[in-house]
Amino acid sequence: MFSRRTLLRGLTAATAAATLATGLTACGGESDAATTTADPAGTVTVGRLSNGAAKETTLKVSEVKSISAQLPEEIRKRGTLVIGSGTLPSGSPPLGFVGEDQKTLTGSEVDLARLVAAVLGLEPEVRRSTWENLFIGLDSGKVDVAFSNVTDTEERKQKYEFASYRKDDLALEVKKDDTWTFDGDYHSLAGKTVSVGNGTNQEKILLEWKAKLAKEGKPLTVKYFQETNSLYLALNSGKIDAYFGPSPNLAYHATKTAGTPQATRIAGQFSGAGETLQGLIAATAKKDSGLAKPLAAAINHLIDSGAYAKWLAAWNLSNEAVAKSEVNPPGLPLTNS
Structure with missing residues (x-):
């Protein structure tokens, strides 16, 4: 798989998405994905190219130094956040799908990942794969974090850490x-x-x-x-x-x-967590990666600033809002019996 990390170094958060892959050609069950056209500095536009699935909305969001300082040193120095989207081959609207231009990956999950990357001062680099390969990417280190409708479960906590963001x-x-x-x-x-x-x-x-x-x-x-x-x-x-x-x-x-x-x-x-517990969707990183805490802090900043509510509203998902992001909250039990 061709890596675009070198290409992305030194770019601003506003222009990074425009310099990602220009297409979605699969490579071993994966593809680097164009995510959007360039936004003005300090803004992220959500709902672009959604073919009516969302209302295009431009949100103000910038790096928060106190949060980006919590990132693992390797990722902070690299300057990119490699985001996994397990939406190959046919997409999963409104969460992640190819937009109306027939080449750009759009969706509510991708948009939240871009908002979080902006708070962390990182360039978003989206890698699209099948659902199964999403976790292989996390395991191998090719992907830093999955924003792909991943449910927080006790079984998955054996290998991954979570920062919740949606019911x-x-x-x-x-x-x-x-x-x-x-x-x-x-x-x-x-x-x-x-x-x-x-x-x-x-x-x-x-x-x-x-x-x-x-x-x-x-x-x-x-x-x-x-x-x-x-x-x-x-x-x-x-x-x-x-x-x-x-x-x-x-x-x-x-x-x-x-x-x-x-x-x-x-x-x-x-x-999604069974009969006795409200299920939670969470940003998912490899266990002990050190990412869950800064991811949760970034999401909570978006909640406090109002950008989170506007993101949900743009995608008609307001009824799935959470009051705060939690690190490794209780998830689907190992058995529902």
């Missing part, structure tokens, strides 16, 4: 004319065929429900699709009954398909 709510999406609803009781999934993303937090929850139903002699079929288009073709044709995934993605899709023959609706929601 994690999951949802079940069905065809609009399907009268089935989900009230949080896994028993209502008996006999259903449900799709879920491989290696995700929601897969862990769904497979635990499947195991519980199996002990009761009731079936639950789980299916996987590599492409979002294939998943929704299966849903619309009746090959699957529901899709279990992040609430923002599913709500976005339901809104975009309203009034079409492919219309869907949300049949119910569930916390």
Whole structure:
């Protein structure tokens, strides 16, 4: 994979994103990603090229020296923050997807990463990969931090450290004319065929429900699709009954398909941390990297300044706001039993 770190050294935070890759050509399951055009110094514009998914909003944000001083020395000297986005191959709107220019990676997660990088005085360098390769990038050190709808879980804490920034709510999406609803009781999934993303937090929850139903002699079929288009073709044709995934993605899709023959609706929601704990989405770095504390401090600065609320509002995610960013807060237990 070609590295752009040398190219980015010495650039201002406002112009760095414009000098990233000009395309999204995959290389071994990864790509460097153009993230936006240049912003004036001291500003970050969110919601660009979102094709109606967000309201373009320019926010004032500059380096906070007391926070950037907390960064590990290697990253501070390098001057870049290498950001992982696990959104290959087909994107995950509104969280991370190729914008209306057909080359620029946009989305709420990417925009927050750029805001955090600005507070830290670093140039944002986005690397796009599949979901599985996102964690390989963290493990290998090719990626500093993932901003990619990663749920804080106790299992993941064995390898990673977290700085929370958004509520994690999951949802079940069905065809609009399907009268089935989900009230949080896994028993209502008996006999259903449900799709879920491989290696995700929601897969862990769904497979635990499947195991519980199996002990009761009731079936639950789980299916996987590599492409979002294939998943929704299966849903619309009746090959699957529901899709279990992040609430923002599913709500976005339901809104975009309203009034079409492919219309869907949300049949119910569930916390990403299980029945007894509110799930949290978090910036994710390698354990003991020393990044979680400055990342949380940067996010809390954005919360205090009002930029955080404006970012959420631009992406229609205000109902997922948290009061503060926490370092390694309680996450999805090792078992939901």
